[in-house]
Amino acid sequence: MDQQPADSAYHRTLPIGERLSSRPLVDDRFSCFEEVTLKALEPMLVPEAPRAGEVDRSECGHCRPSEHTIWHDDLWQVRSGFTPFGLPFVGGIAPREHVLLDDAPLDLLATLGPLLQRVSNAVKAVPGVARTHLARWGDGSEHFHLWALARPAGMMQGRGAMLAFWDDVLPPLPDDLREQHLGIVAEALAAGGGTPFPGRD
Ligand SMILES: [Zn+2]
Structure with missing residues (x-):
């Protein structure tokens, strides 16, 4: 290039x-x-x-079904567990459809506010979580997506942008605890509509 x-x-x-x-x-x-x-x-x-999905949308990971989808409804999906995490919960929020924030349909974006409230509350339903951090970077995949990170209760060193650094260095959550946390978030989201773990039998 x-x-x-x-x-x-x-x-x-x-x-x-x-x-x-x-x-x-x-x-x-x-x-x-x-x-x-x-x-x-x-x-x-x-x-x-180019970012992932920019040249060839068939290569876009967000557009493909994933075993890591912990919840979806007709418009939105939440995925987690595709990489190990050291915080109580780390997940990605994305529309089901391949859209960019630049020109996403306004009726889709109008549903994002209520969804962020649901995700924030669902993540805070995990024991030991004080706060849900939400981030939108957009430098990896073209497909519009945001991140939700759980800030552990009492972790004053994890305030603000520091939390993402801690996620890289804290010991990865043990498998059984991670599954438990994914289940809590998925069920809390599904309580307001949509399907928990659509990719699992
Ligand atoms: Zn996509």
Whole structure:
């Protein structure tokens, strides 16, 4: 792919190639780091490599049925357990249909607010969970999706963006406890409509 450095008024302000001070990451009041070494700021090249599902929608994982779907209804699906997690629950929320946030039908998006309330409450039904974090990045798959992460009760080091880092380093949930948590979230969601574990017999 023929890439060029991205150029904008913003990009022209950036110290590309420099290693920046990581002090703000340590000093942040939510920080879980005692010490961080940043990589040098890499050149920002465009066009970017296509995201999953962008070139060939038949390759889109969100569009294919999955054994990891813990709940779905006609419009939305929640998946979890496709990778190990160290938090009490980590799951992905996505429309059943391949849409982008940029141009998703408004009647679909109008149902997202109530769904986020349901997901938040379902995740908090897991024992030991204080709060449900919701995130939308959109850098991996083109298919619109959000993440739900369970912040353990009392884990002040897991506030804000720190929680995702902790998920990478905490010991993976034992299989039986993970299954139990998936079941609690799936059943809590299904109590408001839809089907728990549609991919299981
Ligand atoms: Zn898709």
